[in-house]
Amino acid sequence: MSGKIIENQFQVTGMTCAACATRIEKGLKKMDGVQDANVNLALEKAMVKFDSNVMGPTDIQKKIRDLGYDVVTEKKELVLTGMTCAACATRIEKGLNKLDGVIQANVNLALEKALVEFDSSVISLKDMIRKVEDLGYGAMVKSVENDKEAVDHRQKEIEKQQGKFIFSAILSLPLLWAMFGHFSFTSSLYVPEALMNPWVQMALATPVQFFIGKQFYVGAYKALKNKSANMDVLVALGTSAAYFYSVYLAIQTIGNSTHSVGLYFETSAILITLIILGKLFEARAKGKSSEAIKKLMGLQAKTATVLRDGREEIVPLEEVISGDILLIKPGEKIPVDGEVIEGSSAIDESMLTGESVPVDKTIGDKVIGATLNKNGFIKIKATKVGKETALAQIIKVVEEAQGSKAPIQRMADSISGIFVPIVVGIAVITFLIWYIWVDPGNFAEALEKLIAVLVIACPCALGLATPTSIMAGSGRSAEYGILFKGGEHLEKTHSVNTVILDKTGTITNGAPVLTDVITEQNEVEFLSLVGSAEKQSEHPLAQAIVEGIKDKSIDLNDVTDFENIPGYGIKAVVDGKTVLVGTRRLMKQNNVNVENILAKMEDLEKQGKTAMLVAIDGSFAGLIAVADTIKETSTGAIKRMKEMGLQVIMITGDNQQTANAIAKQAGVDHVIAEVLPEGKAEEVKKLQAEGKIVAMVGDGINDAPALATADIGMAIGTGTDVAMEAADITLIRGDLNSIPDSILMSHITMRNIKQNLFWALAYNTIGIPIAAIGLLAPWLAGAAMAFSSVSVVLNALRLQKVKL
Amino acid sequence: MKKWILSATIYLLVVVGAYYGITAVTGPSEDPTHSNMEQHDN
Numbered sequence: 001m002s003g004k005i006i007e008n009q010f011q012v013t014g015m016t017c018a019a020c021a022t023r024i025e026k027g028l029k030k031m032d033g034v035q036d037a038n039v040n041l042a043l044e045k046a047m048v049k050f051d052s053n054v055m056g057p058t059d060i061q062k063k064i065r066d067l068g069y070d071v072v073t074e075k076k077e078l079v080l081t082g083m084t085c086a087a088c089a090t091r092i093e094k095g096l097n098k099l100d101g102v103i104q105a106n107v108n109l110a111l112e113k114a115l116v117e118f119d120s121s122v123i124s125l126k127d128m129i130r131k132v133e134d135l136g137y138g139a140m141v142k143s144v145e146n147d148k149e150a151v152d153h154r155q156k157e158i159e160k161q162q163g164k165f166i167f168s169a170i171l172s173l174p175l176l177w178a179m180f181g182h183f184s185f186t187s188s189l190y191v192p193e194a195l196m197n198p199w200v201q202m203a204l205a206t207p208v209q210f211f212i213g214k215q216f217y218v219g220a221y222k223a224l225k226n227k228s229a230n231m232d233v234l235v236a237l238g239t240s241a242a243y244f245y246s247v248y249l250a251i252q253t254i255g256n257s258t259h260s261v262g263l264y265f266e267t268s269a270i271l272i273t274l275i276i277l278g279k280l281f282e283a284r285a286k287g288k289s290s291e292a293i294k295k296l297m298g299l300q301a302k303t304a305t306v307l308r309d310g311r312e313e314i315v316p317l318e319e320v321i322s323g324d325i326l327l328i329k330p331g332e333k334i335p336v337d338g339e340v341i342e343g344s345s346a347i348d349e350s351m352l353t354g355e356s357v358p359v360d361k362t363i364g365d366k367v368i369g370a371t372l373n374k375n376g377f378i379k380i381k382a383t384k385v386g387k388e389t390a391l392a393q394i395i396k397v398v399e400e401a402q403g404s405k406a407p408i409q410r411m412a413d414s415i416s417g418i419f420v421p422i423v424v425g426i427a428v429i430t431f432l433i434w435y436i437w438v439d440p441g442n443f444a445e446a447l448e449k450l451i452a453v454l455v456i457a458c459p460c461a462l463g464l465a466t467p468t469s470i471m472a473g474s475g476r477s478a479e480y481g482i483l484f485k486g487g488e489h490l491e492k493t494h495s496v497n498t499v500i501l502d503k504t505g506t507i508t509n510g511a512p513v514l515t516d517v518i519t520e521q522n523e524v525e526f527l528s529l530v531g532s533a534e535k536q537s538e539h540p541l542a543q544a545i546v547e548g549i550k551d552k553s554i555d556l557n558d559v560t561d562f563e564n565i566p567g568y569g570i571k572a573v574v575d576g577k578t579v580l581v582g583t584r585r586l587m588k589q590n591n592v593n594v595e596n597i598l599a600k601m602e603d604l605e606k607q608g609k610t611a612m613l614v615a616i617d618g619s620f621a622g623l624i625a626v627a628d629t630i631k632e633t634s635t636g637a638i639k640r641m642k643e644m645g646l647q648v649i650m651i652t653g654d655n656q657q658t659a660n661a662i663a664k665q666a667g668v669d670h671v672i673a674e675v676l677p678e679g680k681a682e683e684v685k686k687l688q689a690e691g692k693i694v695a696m697v698g699d700g701i702n703d704a705p706a707l708a709t710a711d712i713g714m715a716i717g718t719g720t721d722v723a724m725e726a727a728d729i730t731l732i733r734g735d736l737n738s739i740p741d742s743i744l745m746s747h748i749t750m751r752n753i754k755q756n757l758f759w760a761l762a763y764n765t766i767g768i769p770i771a772a773i774g775l776l777a778p779w780l781a782g783a784a785m786a787f788s789s790v791s792v793v794l795n796a797l798r799l800q801k802v803k804l
Numbered sequence: 805m806k807k808w809i810l811s812a813t814i815y816l817l818v819v820v821g822a823y824y825g826i827t828a829v830t831g832p833s834e835d836p837t838h839s840n841m842e843q844h845d846n
Binding site: 159168 | 805807808809811812813815816819820822823824827
């Protein structure tokens, strides 16, 4: 069946010639559902006509990217107002997604935000805001000011709902009193005569119905105007039926004072009061679920001490610019990201990484804004300010993750979308069955069942079930230094059964250190000569040797002659002595006999170390070895992963012997060695073809393709930006324990979502038949409905207390 | 908050007061109402 044909425009980058344009055009035309594609090289635009039933704009974007080009899109957040339930969110989402130029819109009911990805050359934010307003809601572009406004707005909304609830309760309680007066077990209860009068009851119920209940009528009208239905429709229908039937009965009493009638004013009034109470609890709980972001924002320092023109100045954080020299005293927060240029101190980074042990920082080390300077006075040079800082990036990722949808939510969305019309149908059938068969002619009884069905069936809990858990789960993970980029990743991570760990920088520290010195000469003199010679080389191994020697407080001398022999080693003259440092081949080339030490050298190599031979003035003098050391926490973390039943694999470009040595130390059983950087992604694909759900963990630029290929890519936060960009999860701590932690968090969050969905659906599916057979009074249905939303939100909030 | 409490209380008092005012003038009427719950109760 052919659906609606949509024409969308995409801004494409990366095209260099007409052949590129043709390639994209051909690629797009081959896709199922694409009717026509036209790529304009000069404008760098692709116009695509496609069947919206078969595919979406995201498929086209993906195709263009698969072809090796990129699509320019903008992502913006809109702050929404006026949504009452999941159906409202779905309506706005559908409305925005229908607009030309909108690639994807995700509406989060709990956060009251819409995350829109769009092509700014086709559509502006104003157009999108207008669309939301046309649908009967409010929208504004998210900015810091608007964020504050939204918070104020939420606070005001809570206060308003509180007021409405109290007003409603004061007028409803007398009606409840009158109702209780009629039970046999409460017959001795005194009920004032006034409260039994139909006109007094009507006078009390009317303001509740139309003044307090106005919001339900307005919501229902907006929904129906847009040919959809939401919980407001159900509430308005249920309470109106009770109210207007009671008005009709009250009118019947005119001139017939002996005519005894059963009124339902208390039903409508109490229902509205309880639903308002439910909304009030829900609004409060929603505010709590975004606490993770508030906590992160609160971490920022407010001011910074800047050194300008030789004077110390305390300036607001916003005035700090990149390159400023900042002074940080012990106990102060580091205002922005920077590099230490003077002094040293222990820095508490626990607020960002969850790592409780302070990290020692000295000249040349990088420091992160919002972390705490514990004991030393340091001077730093600001390198990243404002939106560039690590904290700002973390906040952005967490916000985006909280606003994104998990695939499991699609099920809830599709159910709540069709729920209301079905419920209205069930309610009408219930009414007819009662009126015609069960209790023929008893209109009041049948009406009561209809109202109970309408009210118990509100799908608000269903709409809140997934987003509240995603918000709380991703927020809590962020506090542990685990940044999920989206709800889908938070969902998928729990099904991972294979973890591939990159060796360098992931299992190991990524920087070689001097490990062994073997010499029969005076060690200090030997190392002084070697260090002086290696000082001239820029090779990372040479730098490791120099650092290691400097750490032993050994002085280095000047070099009079230096030669770098690529693939062999170095040759230098120090203090008139010729020093050779390098491979067996270098020694052989210079006729140095090293036969006696070769066995020891092989031993070191088997341990994964890089050993270098040293000759002084043509005679063998000793052996030094450097190695990349395993992170202290790696072995424990790998053991944890294995205990969780995960297959742990190490992948590296090193030779098999070195790789095996490191793997043995780390406790990894499976090793894939001698893999070229581009081959890592291939290895991931091979495992996926075996049916494994693979998580790839890496830190370098060379890991990026594998991170993108894996089912879940995890980037070590201490690594490169490219890796973090390609990954689905960023582990801010360098500690591998974050891997089992993230899988555990995904498990816990998914369990929470499933509990929520179960309870939300159980309320409705069990509640409807109970109400239909007449075992649930309407006011009890209202209480149960309010309780269902609150219980779902409270269950999600438990995630904020999870301890990993 | 006070505004809501005050207006609801005043409204309640006015309604109940009006009922007693009217019945004082016209004489008490027979109670024609009973709650819907009575039906379940019986």
